[in-house]
Amino acid sequence: MVLLIIFQNTKPKYLSQQIIKLIKTQKMKINRYEDISQIEREAKRDFIDRHSAFIHCESQATKSEKFKVKVKIGNEYKHPDDFDHYISWVQLWDGERMLAEASFLAGTQGGAPSQVEVDFYVVPTKTMKLLAHVYCTKHGLWQSEEKIVEVGE
Amino acid sequence: MVLLIIFQNTKPKYLSQQIIKLIKTQKMKINRYEDISQIEREAKRDFIDRHSAFIHCESQATKSEKFKVKVKIGNEYKHPDDFDHYISWVQLWDGERMLAEASFLAGTQGGAPSQVEVDFYVVPTKTMKLLAHVYCTKHGLWQSEEKIVEVGE
Amino acid sequence: MVLLIIFQNTKPKYLSQQIIKLIKTQKMKINRYEDISQIEREAKRDFIDRHSAFIHCESQATKSEKFKVKVKIGNEYKHPDDFDHYISWVQLWDGERMLAEASFLAGTQGGAPSQVEVDFYVVPTKTMKLLAHVYCTKHGLWQSEEKIVEVGE
Amino acid sequence: MVLLIIFQNTKPKYLSQQIIKLIKTQKMKINRYEDISQIEREAKRDFIDRHSAFIHCESQATKSEKFKVKVKIGNEYKHPDDFDHYISWVQLWDGERMLAEASFLAGTQGGAPSQVEVDFYVVPTKTMKLLAHVYCTKHGLWQSEEKIVEVGE
Numbered sequence: 001m002v003l004l005i006i007f008q009n010t011k012p013k014y015l016s017q018q019i020i021k022l023i024k025t026q027k028m029k030i031n032r033y034e035d036i037s038q039i040e041r042e043a044k045r046d047f048i049d050r051h052s053a054f055i056h057c058e059s060q061a062t063k064s065e066k067f068k069v070k071v072k073i074g075n076e077y078k079h080p081d082d083f084d085h086y087i088s089w090v091q092l093w094d095g096e097r098m099l100a101e102a103s104f105l106a107g108t109q110g111g112a113p114s115q116v117e118v119d120f121y122v123v124p125t126k127t128m129k130l131l132a133h134v135y136c137t138k139h140g141l142w143q144s145e146e147k148i149v150e151v152g153e
Numbered sequence: 154m155v156l157l158i159i160f161q162n163t164k165p166k167y168l169s170q171q172i173i174k175l176i177k178t179q180k181m182k183i184n185r186y187e188d189i190s191q192i193e194r195e196a197k198r199d200f201i202d203r204h205s206a207f208i209h210c211e212s213q214a215t216k217s218e219k220f221k222v223k224v225k226i227g228n229e230y231k232h233p234d235d236f237d238h239y240i241s242w243v244q245l246w247d248g249e250r251m252l253a254e255a256s257f258l259a260g261t262q263g264g265a266p267s268q269v270e271v272d273f274y275v276v277p278t279k280t281m282k283l284l285a286h287v288y289c290t291k292h293g294l295w296q297s298e299e300k301i302v303e304v305g306e
Numbered sequence: 307m308v309l310l311i312i313f314q315n316t317k318p319k320y321l322s323q324q325i326i327k328l329i330k331t332q333k334m335k336i337n338r339y340e341d342i343s344q345i346e347r348e349a350k351r352d353f354i355d356r357h358s359a360f361i362h363c364e365s366q367a368t369k370s371e372k373f374k375v376k377v378k379i380g381n382e383y384k385h386p387d388d389f390d391h392y393i394s395w396v397q398l399w400d401g402e403r404m405l406a407e408a409s410f411l412a413g414t415q416g417g418a419p420s421q422v423e424v425d426f427y428v429v430p431t432k433t434m435k436l437l438a439h440v441y442c443t444k445h446g447l448w449q450s451e452e453k454i455v456e457v458g459e
Numbered sequence: 460m461v462l463l464i465i466f467q468n469t470k471p472k473y474l475s476q477q478i479i480k481l482i483k484t485q486k487m488k489i490n491r492y493e494d495i496s497q498i499e500r501e502a503k504r505d506f507i508d509r510h511s512a513f514i515h516c517e518s519q520a521t522k523s524e525k526f527k528v529k530v531k532i533g534n535e536y537k538h539p540d541d542f543d544h545y546i547s548w549v550q551l552w553d554g555e556r557m558l559a560e561a562s563f564l565a566g567t568q569g570g571a572p573s574q575v576e577v578d579f580y581v582v583p584t585k586t587m588k589l590l591a592h593v594y595c596t597k598h599g600l601w602q603s604e605e606k607i608v609e610v611g612e
Contacts, residue, residue, distance in 0.1 A: 027452045028437050029402050032333075064263050081276075083542035088404075088564065096335050096446030098394075102255045102271070103562075105547065105596060110217050110276030118255070119272035123234075123263030131334050137564060140402030146333045180605045181590055182555050183489075236389035241411065241557075249488050249599030251547075256409075258394065258443060284487050290411060293555030299486045370569050387582075408561045408577070416523050416582030424561070425529075425578035429540075429569030 031142045036076070050077040053090060053132035053144040061124050061151045071102075071132045071144075072117040079116065081109035084137065087116040091133040094122075106137075124151045184295045189229070203230040206243060206285035206297040214277050214304045224255075224285045224297075225270040232269065234262035237290065240269040244286040247275075259290075277304045337448045342382070356383040359396060359438035359450040367430050367457045377408075377438045377450075378423040385422065387415035390443065393422040397439040400428075412443075430457045490601045495535070509536040512549060512591035512603040520583050520610045530561075530591045530603075531576040538575065540568035543596065546575040550592040553581075565596075583610045 033052045036045040056070040071090050073079060079087055089103040102118040109116060122128075128151065132144040186205045189198040209223040224243050226232060232240055242256040255271040262269060275281075281304065285297040339358045342351040362376040377396050379385060385393055395409040408424040415422060428434075434457065438450040492511045495504040515529040530549050532538060538546055548562040561577040568575060581587075587610065591603040 027338075027435075027449065028399060030336075064265065066262075066267065084565070093334060098258055098441060098447075099261045100255060100257045100271075102253060102273070104253045105251055106543070108252045108273075108275045109219075110278050112217065112276065114219065114276060117274050118253075120255070120261075121270050122261045123265065123267060125263050135404060141404075143333065180588075180602065181552060185486075237412070246487060251594060251600075259390070282486075288557060294557075296486065370571065372568075372573065404564055405567045406561060406563045406577075408559060408579070410559045411557055414558045414579075414581045415525075416584050418523065418582065420525065420582060423525075423580045424559075426561070426567075427576050428567045429571065429573060431569050 029140060031140060033143070033145045046077045047139075050074045050079040051134065051136055051139055051142045053134045053142065055092075055130050055132055055144055055147040057130070057147065057149060059147075059149060061128070061149050063125060063151050063153055064123060066121050066123055067149070069120045069122060069130060070117060071120070071134075072115055073134055074115040078113035079136070080113050081106060081111050081116075083107070086137055088135045088137050090116070090118060090135075092120050092122075093131045093133065094128045095131075124149065127151050182293060184293060186296070186298045199230045200292075203227045203232040204287065204289055204292055204295045206287045206295065208245075208283050208285055208297055208300040210283070210300065210302060212300075212302060214281070214302050216278060216304050216306055217276060219274050219276055220302070222273045222275060222283060223270060224273070224287075225268055226287055227268040231266035232289070233266050234259060234264050234269075236260070239290055241288045241290050243269070243271060243288075245273050245275075246284045246286065247277075247281045248284075277302065280304050335446060337446060339449070339451045352383045353445075356380045356385040357440065357442055357445055357448045359440045359448065361398075361436050361438055361450055361453040363436070363453065363455060365453075365455060367434070367455050369431060369457050369459055370429060372427050372429055373455070375426045375428060375436060376423060377426070378421055379440055380421040384419035385442070386419050387412060387417050387422075389413070392443055394441045394443050396422070396424060396441075398426050398428075399437045399439065400434045401437075430455065433457050488599060490599060492602070492604045505536045506598075509533045509538040510593065510595055510598055510601045512593045512601065514551075514589050514591055514603055514606040516589070516606065516608065518606075518608060520587070520608050522584060522610050522612055523582060525580050525582055526608070528579045528581060528589060529576060530579070531574055532593055533574040537572035538595070539572050540565060540570050540575075542566070545596055547594045547596050549575070549577060549594075551579050551581075552590045552592065553587045554590075583608065586610050 034048050036049050039045045053071050053073050054075055056072060057068060061067040069092060071092060073087055083106045086106040087104060089101055091101045092099045099122055100120045128149040130147040130149060134142045187201050189202050192198045206224050206226050207228050209225060210221060214220040224245060226240055236259045239259040240257060242254055244254045245252045252275055253273045281302040283300040283302060287295045340354050342355050345351045359377050359379050360381055362378060367373040377398060379393055389412045392412040393410060395407055397407045398405045405428055406426045434455040436453040436455060440448045493507050495508050498504045512530050512532050513534055515531060520526040530551060532546055542565045545565040546563060548560055550560045551558045558581055559579045587608040589606040589608060593601045
């Protein structure tokens with residue numbers, strides 16, 4: 001959690017150095033999930049939803065056993081699969097560690113709108129903080145919500 | 154189609170130029186599936202099986218509907234997941250056309266022997282000739298058997 | 307550029323919604339370049355420099371002509387090339403658009419510390435904002451400084 | 460389909476077992492370089508040349524020193540860079556071992572015909588048998604000639 005406490009006469013120095021660095025150096029836009037139920041305009045809901053990766057998996061895994069993680073792009077809406085506009089790749093991360101990537105060529109969804117999906121199988125050894133990155137060839141990089149998976153014996 | 158007509162005392166010149174070229178220019182070894190029930194030595198059966206990709210899917214698909222294709226490496230044996238020896242990527246092909254690739258980092262199988270697997274979802278529009286390529290960081294490139302999927306309305 | 311204007315009695319709501327969202331949703335750590343001349347501790351300078359991608363190219367390009375972009379990881383220090391710790395991939399971006407990616411297996415640097423590099427060749431049609439993402443198998447994702455390339459006739 | 464027509468008492472022993480296996484199991488077409496100076500038809504020369512990867516590097520390298528390997532697709536002709544027809548990736552192999560891969564999105568060559576190229580830098584420890592695989596989104600997989608690089612002290 002990041003806490004901003006701003007008093008009278010504050011100057012930016014009161015913001016944590018970490019936040020300042022973040023704000024200053026954010027060079028590339030990474031789109032992030034938004035709760036579309038809070039968004040009024042249909043076109044915007046569609047735009048956000050069809051680019052958002054959703055991680056579907058159990059919340060608990062057994063240590064050293066194979067664990068299925070589905071990453072599916074879009075929940076209520078579908079993304080085009082056109083030559084000049086398609087979902088090119090999806091990466092699965094556990095915190096700062098990349099686990100796997102699936103990449104696609106245009107046309108694998110039959111050239112029609114679809115919810116691209118892939119099932120990865122990983123063998124966890126400790127709690128995972130799963131997160132997906134998705135790249136759309138027209139609308140850039142999108143980051144999913146984080147999904148915590150507790151790993152027990 | 155390749156036609157081999159072999160007479161008594163034939164010499165390679167009777168082989169079609171295409172075959173000769175194929176034979177001459179095969180520069181890189183691509184390991185191919187062998188029926189391990191025909192192999193006597195256990196170590197060799199293990200070696201071949203644990204590197205072989207198996208395509209698990211229905212034999213028939215419905216046109217323009219999402220179709221699940223599991224690629225699993227190994228059937229009876231497991232492959233190591235060591236830093237210097239792991240399954241790095243698997244590609245799914247439909248004939249000469251690449252559909253998708255999944256790549257992995259060492260450790261995603263918990264650092265223990267495993268049958269790496271991934272489920273791709275494609276939307277076919279006509280009959281598919283599925284085939285997988287798998288890369289092991291120690292034992293190179295392996296090609297699966299071909300799996301024909303008929304696609305109907 | 308992000309501008310923070312903070313008046314007397316401001317509350318967080320006066321920060322732009324974009325900044326607030328950015329701060330709230332930053333789920334995955336993306337390491338960013340720091341000017342190591344400002345860093346006192348040698349070990350930290352080494353750590354940051356050897357993971358930082360530097361984009362080496364001309365500042366001006368000619369429209370529709372091939373343009374060379376070298377991405378080199380590390381400037382003063384070298385990164386290990388061990389099986390469990392190596393530079394796995396580097397992506398070249400133009401703003402939100404990915405141009406190309408180079409991926410490596412452990413050992414391509416001879417198993418010794420090295421400055422991984424790759425030369426991409428792109429044909430620009432308008433001003434580019436080049437930026438690289440680099441993935442280290444032990445220390446995660448690193449983002450380079452942005453390099454603006456003006457594109458003229 | 461492979462058809463073997465074998466007349467008068469011939470036996471497969473005239474063909475090596477390796478060739479027979481190769482012929483039987485060659486499931487996916489991998490296009491290989493042909494000397495286009497031997498090809499009469501211009502359209503065919505163009506087709507082959509613009510898909511062929513050429514490895515440009517010195518024939519001798521120094522052990523444990525960084526060594527530049529350029530892979531360039533096409534020598535006399537250029538390949539399109541259209542959304543539905545472009546060079547998607549190129550892999551650099553040393554025998555059965557993959558060294559690196561560069562992947563591209565459509566448009567990185569400005570949307571016009573070009574000779575896609577990339578410079579890899581590897582640190583060899585022994586003689587290399589370099590070979591490139593190239594994937595065209597319309598015409599499949601192409602394998603380069605092999606380039607031997609002697610590695611001395």
